[in-house]
Amino acid sequence: MIFERNRTAIPDTRISGLEVSINDFDKDGDMDLFVGGRLSPKKYPYPSSSRILENKSTPDSVKFIDVTDQKISKLKDIGLVTTSVWIDIDGDSWEDLILSGEWMTARFFKNNQGKKFTEITDKVFTDNERGWWYDIEKGDFDNDGDMDLILGNLGLNYKYQASEENPFRIYLNDFDKNNTYDIVLSYKYDDTEYPVRGRECSSQQMPAIKKKFKNHNTFAGASLEEIYSNKMLKESINYEITSFQSVYLENNDGVFSSKPLNYQAQFSNINSIVVKDVDDDGNLDAILGGNLYNSEVETPRNDASYGLWLKGDGKGEFNAVTPRESGLLMLGDVRNMRTIQVGGETHLLVAKNDGALQQIRIN
Numbered sequence: 001m002i003f004e005r006n007r008t009a010i011p012d013t014r015i016s017g018l019e020v021s022i023n024d025f026d027k028d029g030d031m032d033l034f035v036g037g038r039l040s041p042k043k044y045p046y047p048s049s050s051r052i053l054e055n056k057s058t059p060d061s062v063k064f065i066d067v068t069d070q071k072i073s074k075l076k077d078i079g080l081v082t083t084s085v086w087i088d089i090d091g092d093s094w095e096d097l098i099l100s101g102e103w104m105t106a107r108f109f110k111n112n113q114g115k116k117f118t119e120i121t122d123k124v125f126t127d128n129e130r131g132w133w134y135d136i137e138k139g140d141f142d143n144d145g146d147m148d149l150i151l152g153n154l155g156l157n158y159k160y161q162a163s164e165e166n167p168f169r170i171y172l173n174d175f176d177k178n179n180t181y182d183i184v185l186s187y188k189y190d191d192t193e194y195p196v197r198g199r200e201c202s203s204q205q206m207p208a209i210k211k212k213f214k215n216h217n218t219f220a221g222a223s224l225e226e227i228y229s230n231k232m233l234k235e236s237i238n239y240e241i242t243s244f245q246s247v248y249l250e251n252n253d254g255v256f257s258s259k260p261l262n263y264q265a266q267f268s269n270i271n272s273i274v275v276k277d278v279d280d281d282g283n284l285d286a287i288l289g290g291n292l293y294n295s296e297v298e299t300p301r302n303d304a305s306y307g308l309w310l311k312g313d314g315k316g317e318f319n320a321v322t323p324r325e326s327g328l329l330m331l332g333d334v335r336n337m338r339t340i341q342v343g344g345e346t347h348l349l350v351a352k353n354d355g356a357l358q359q360i361r362i363n
Contacts, residue, residue, distance in 0.1 A: 026114030036081030152270025
């Protein structure tokens with residue numbers, strides 16, 4: 001078999017992306033594509049646009065057409081998309097699109113018989129949790145005939161913390177007017193916002209801070225507004241996180257309710273989720289992989305995950321089986337996982353940053 005690159009099959013969308021998911025959303029017998037925009041280069045966290053590509057191939061040629069403007073115009077500047085999944089939310093036999101990413105909530109788009117998509121997030125997901133979502137996977141975990149969801153987030157064992165009352169925020173602006181974008185992270189304490197980064201790290205990005213605040217003590221007592229000015233903050237692109245916990249979304253007749261995963265699943269971020277009935281008891285389980293080794297000097301890395309098997313009970317609850325009990329051990333910065341068949345056996349293939357592929361047999 002010889003593979004040859006087809007330079008005309010995909011339209012020139014110029015997206016710096018991470019996520020692609022496939023679905024025959026118009027039921028014409030071929031697979032169409034959702035392409036998620038991950039970021040705008042050199043402008044993080046400026047929102048990126050995502051795309052819907054409709055398959056218009058013929059027996060003689062492969063061709064995808066960008067139909068975003070006609071099908072889902074809201075994908076323009078939707079955010080920093082990292083993950084997506086297709087499920088039939090309302091039981092009309094047409095699969096709908098769910099996506100999410102960093103600084104985002106989960107977004108739900110109803111498929112109107114392949115002609116157009118309508119956002120229904122406010123109707124089906126009232127929790128509206130904003131997080132750093134890395135993966136969404138589907139499965140009927142409560143055996144009621146519809147698809148539930150598991151969403152992997154940053155976790156609760158990290159320097160960054162967030163809640164509805166005290167959100168974690170980011171601001172993007174050219175604060176020092178040198179024609180480059182600057183990023184400011186903040187947290188809230190007693191109704192006042194303060195910078196997450198210390199004087200040393202902040203002044204590396206904006207040297208004028210050292211002149212304005214002569215020592216660490218004066219900087220430590222200053223609010224975000226005192227450092228960057230209320231005017232500049234209001235003019236900034238800004239987002240906030242209200243929860244870093246990874247969650248299970250139960251589908252109740254097309255409306256999703258959120259509850260946190262087991263505390264063991266919150267030890268680190270979850271980059272990848274595999275849904276499978278591991279022990280053949282008739283109930284779906286989840287295998288979680290994660291960690292985040294990339295971090296700045298002031299922020300320790302997220303490295304407390306060794307892989308986790310969440311054993312499902314068929315009623316929407318999970319029992320966390322530790323690596324000592326399960327034998328599942330995935331060391332390193334796990335980025336993706338897939339199951340493969342090897343000689344009639346199911347194996348788990350694990351991809352890591354700065355590491356070799358790991359292959360684990362599921363007994």
